[in-house]
Amino acid sequence: MADAIVSTVLEQLVSIGYNEAEQEIRLVVGVKDEVKKLTRNFKTIQDVLEDAEKRWVKEENVRNWLEELKDVSYDLDDVLDEWNTALLKSKVEGEEKKVENSSILKVCSFLPSSCFRINQAIVRHDIAHKITKLNERLDVIANERLRYGFQSGGTETIDLEQQKTTSFIDEFQVCGREESKNRVVSMLLGESSQESPFKESSQESGFQTISIVGMGGLGKTTLAQLAFNDKDVKKHFEKRIWVCVSDPFDEIRIAKAILESIIDSTPNLVELENLLQAIQQSIKNKKFLLVMDDVWNEDSSQWECFQNSLKCGLRGSKILVTTRNKSVANIMGTRSTHMYFLEKLSEEECWSVLSNKAFFDRTDEECEHLEDIGRKIARKCDGLPLAAKFLGGLLQFRRTRDQWQSVLDNQIWELKEAEQKLFPHFQLSYYDLPSEVRQCFLYCAVFPKDYEIDRKKLIRLWMAQGYLKGDDMEIIGQVYFDNLAMRSFFQDFKTDKTGFVCKMHDVVYDFAQYLTKNEFFLINAADNEVYDNELYEKVRHSMILCRSNLSFPVSIHKLKKVRSLLFKNLWGNSETEEQLLDLFGQLTCLRSLDLSWPYYSMNSISKLPKEVGQLIHLRLLDLSWNTRLTELPESICHLYNLQILNIHGCCYLKELPLGMGRLINLRHLYNLRTDRLKFVPKGLGRLTSLCTLKYLVVGGHCNDDEAMTLGDLQQLNNLQGTLHISGLGNVKGIREATNAQLVNKKHLHDLVLRFDGEITDIERIDHLLLQALQPPLDLEILEIRGYKGFTMCPNWLMHLARLRELKLYSFPNIEQLPPLGILPALQVLRIGSMPKVKKVGLEFLGIGTLPSSSSASFPQLQDLTFDFMENWEEWDCEIPPGTVHDNNSSITCTFMVMPRLSSLLIRNCFKLKKLKQPYEDLRKVSLEHLKHDLDASAAALKSEWRRRRWMFK
Known part of the structure; x- marks a missing residue:
């Protein structure tokens, strides 16, 4: 707002x-x-x-x-x-x-x-x-x-009418919650385990907390009522207490309600201390069930006094909490195994709820005539019982098919009745948010309904609009996102190839639309609908849904004050690029501009007009996956406010503009999958606020004096996440690598070093470069390619105690693998294209290097792959008893090799014929995936592997 x-x-x-x-x-x-x-x-x-x-x-x-x-x-x-x-x-x-x-x-x-x-x-x-x-x-x-006559000041909480609940319910009016009821009842009737949620005093605690968690309108109170009135629950508990907590959390009112329910009379007490003592005496040695419905309070200190007074109840007592906020459940002591996350109703169940109201007092003929359209309306509820009841009640007084069609054609937020009957339930959740988080929620109205929202992309959009303040905007954005997720504003969480995505419930989305009205505007390029000019003047954020090669809708040019312009499936051609030129001259208030494609496509734009430099307010420019884009205009360097530039997947982009050092507010440069990029300007090294630089190519360019070098990384100590460095084969001096000071990039977790370049092998100094490129000790993923050294074991490698994944490819000169077995956290190891390696032996395990306290080599390794080891003949890792691996101790038969290995892949290693007792200890593990591709001459070896598989089961 x-x-x-x-x-x-x-x-x-x-x-x-x-x-x-x-x-x-x-x-x-x-x-x-x-x-x-x-x-x-x-x-x-x-x-x-x-x-x-x-x-x-x-x-x-x-x-x-x-x-x-x-x-x-x-x-x-x-x-x-x-x-x-x-x-x-x-x-x-x-x-x-x-x-x-x-x-x-x-x-x-x-x-x-x-x-x-x-x-x-x-x-x-x-x-x-x-x-x-x-x-x-x-x-x-x-x-x-x-x-x-507005009142000034006031409290931070916006008072809204909250309906008080009771324990009474007509079970015959409830649809689709039988399974949920049985699950909650089962949790209530189960005896408390020895491991209480209050571990410090598990023997004293007489109750266990169970929480029903879900968004507003999902039926949490209804489910609690069903469980509270279950006949087995009634028999199981000596005392059953129902309290509607609501907001604010009034300790005295709640204490009085609890005591009144226990003693069946109104207590003549006013002090909290006296009330709690009375509660303690009343439930002592009794098995009780306390339902605390609609809890919002996140102040643990207010709950602690109740917690202590209720501990005297008999073991097996339960507190059932309903809340919209997972953090509330955590504060009240609910273990994760005792949280019940209420799901949506099925489409059929939703129809049952809606039709029960909508068809009240109608003839069978009327019901049959309206059922098809009614089922379509039920889908608008997206499994939300509250919405189904609301729409059912609305349809009950609309008699004709045309009137029902009108409800179907309208968005819920456009129905006037929704303001009084449906949305107040969501306003409670909305106003419970901190004011700075509310605007982040409202921004989600820019997306179309049922849109998969990428978490990282959403946080970047919040940044661009100035919603996130301070130096750690990305962390603050993550906190805000989690805040919304905990309160059930998001759902359907999953991880896909782009990252972490989620959706908004349809009715929650309608509520966001209701609050923002004309401020957010979705434009479908296939529509030619014309709106009043006054509407266009109020639009601040818009997404354009493009279809095929349709032209831009004329209405885009009227969005003079728009701050976000997000294109989905923008169709690139010469006409599109001309229209973009016109847009950049008119939409000068833009903060976010998304011209991205979601995947490789030859329909992307091929040229970004130089007029993009006129968008002086721009904070975010997303050009990802525009595979036809070959260059960026120098005018992009006039965007002094730019914080985020995304050129990920622009695989034909050859160089970055020379003046990028002017972008002093740039925080994120996403430029992975830009393998044809041959020039990164030196000025980037001056951008000390830069947190993301995904890909850096060094040397090999005609303008070497203006190209970024390894040494220019020295001041970029805020870099985080992933960094791919290419062109290391062009580096001529060790000082350059030393000056990079990679070890000071504390927030880097993923590093790729590619020793590709044009210097001849005779002049290569790869072993010295690798030693100088010491990464931070907390590195988790490391990949090295094209290394031309004759030995590969820099001093720093064995000190990477948190390294989880290691990939070593294309080492043409080394004959012996490094002692990787001593890496304590390594889980994934890929080794490939090492033509001079003929034997893998004990040195690979780290024998002679492992500390005396070690009982295993590769203690955490789960996934091991050898690929294109064309001259590899022998794998000899037999460990004779008494073999000394440390100056002070020897290996015994209890020493383990790869005790956690679950996947082993040997591929394109056609000379491998001899396995001398390979990893005898693998008999003690369960090897789920074993594959060894061999030619006909090595069939006997493959048979040997098969014969041994019994020991892996």
Whole structure:
């Protein structure tokens, strides 16, 4: 809603007085006073925003007032960002002129200094004029607040009417919860195990906490009522207590309700201490069931006093909690095995709920006439009983098929009745969110219904909109996402090839649409629907669904103030690229621009217009999988606010623009799968905020003086995740590798080193380079390719205590494998293309290198592959008793080799014929996958493997 953007603007206004911008503003007469007035107005408005948000639901005039406020706030945010960008540009270009004097940079310089000052003056006056106009609009809004009589200040919680629940239920009215009821009843009747949720006092604790967790409207209370009234549950517990907790968590009210239920009378007590003592005495040595329905409180201290007073109950007592928030269940002591996550109803069950209401008092003929369309309406509920009841009740009073069709054709959020009967349930969850998380939830309205939301992509979009504050924006975004997930705003979590994805429940999505109204707008390129111009002016975020090679819908050009423009399946051709050029000239408020393709396609765009440099507010530019894109315009380096550039999968891209060192706010450069990339500019090494640089190619370019080198990595100590370095075969000096200081990149977890290049083998210094490229000790994944050294065992390799995965490919000169068996955490090992290796022996296990305390070689290895070892003949790893592997001790028959191995693949190793007692200890493990591809001459060996497989079972 409006509070987020108002807070953002106010922060910018307040900060103006404390930075260099104030000095610039003084050069424009009167602007300083205008900024002060703006600040006062926004502070006054912010003081009444809470009350306005409360009344937004029921009062249309207040909605309109908030919409106007939001519109002015967005416009002012754009103006202030324009101002800050001008200052940033001035700073960057000033530093460039001081440091760089090369002819290339002189050509690239924007204007002579005198012209530059004139241009800056014009920009300042233009911004000053915009600020004055916006102040006039804000004056009207600030004065109108008096007309509505808003209350100032107030608590952070927005009070909404919460329905009180009871234990009574008509079981015959409930559909589709029999299995869930049986599961919860089973958990209630099961005796407490010795391992109590309160481990410190497991012998004293007399109760166990069970939680039903799920989104609003899913039927948690109904399920608790069914379990509470089950006949076996009634017999099992001496006392059954039902308390509707709701929000806020009022300890005295709750304590009174518990005690009143136990003693069957109203207690004449007012102090919490006395109430809790009375509860303790009343349940002592009794087996009780306490249902705490609709719990929201996340303050563990408020629950602890109840927890302690209830421990005197007889073992086997249970507390059943219903909550929308998994963290609440955790706080109340619910172990993961005692959480029941309530699922949606099936489509048939949802239809049963809806039809039970919709067909009340209708003839059989009427029901048959409406059933087909009714089933389609039931699908809109997406398994949510509350929505099914709501729509069933709505249809009950609509008699004709046309009236039912009208309900089907409308989105739920467009149905006026939803505001009063359905959405209040979701407003409770929404207002329970911190204000900064609410705007992140609302942003999800930009996606179409049933869209698979990529978590990382969503967090990047939040970043681009300024929703995440501070230095660790990515971590904060993850916290916000988890917050929404814990409260069931997301569902259907899974991991696919792109990463971690989820969806929003259809009705939750409709609720987000309801709250954002015209601010978020989905455009289908196949539709030619025309809307009122006023609608287009209010749109701030939009996704364009493209189909085939259809042209851009004309409506896109009217979205003058849009901040997010996300294309899905953009069809690239010359006409598209011309239309993009037009867009860049008009949609100058963009913060996020997604022109990506989801996979390889020859229909991607081939050229990015230079006019992209006009999008001065842009924070995120996603060009991933545009496989026809061969270059980026130099003008992209004018985007001083750019935080994220994604060119992942742009496999024909040859080089990055020379001036990328100007992008001083760049945090993430996603450039994997850009194998034809031959030039990365040196300036990237100055971007100390850079957290992601997926792929770096060094050397081998005609402009070596301007190309990034290994040494230019020195200052990039914020790099995290994955780094692929290619072109190491072109590096001529060890100092360059030493200067890279990879060991200081503490947040790198995945490193790929490729020793490809043009220097002849005689001149290669690969063994020295590898030694100098020491990675951080916490590295988890390492891949080395094309290494030309004659030995491969740098000092640092054996100290990688957390290395989980190691891949060694294309080592043409080594004859003996390194002692990899001493790596304590290694789980996956791939070895391939080592033509000079003829024998794998004890040295591979680390014999003579393992510490005396070790009882196994490759202690964690699960997956081992040998591939294209064309001259490998013998695998001899027999360990004779008494073999000394350490100066002070010897191996005994209890020493293990690969005790956890579950997959062994030997492929394209056609000379391997001799296995001398290979890994005798494998008889003690379960080898699930064993494959050895051999030619006919080695059939006997393959037979030997088969014969031995009995020992792996």
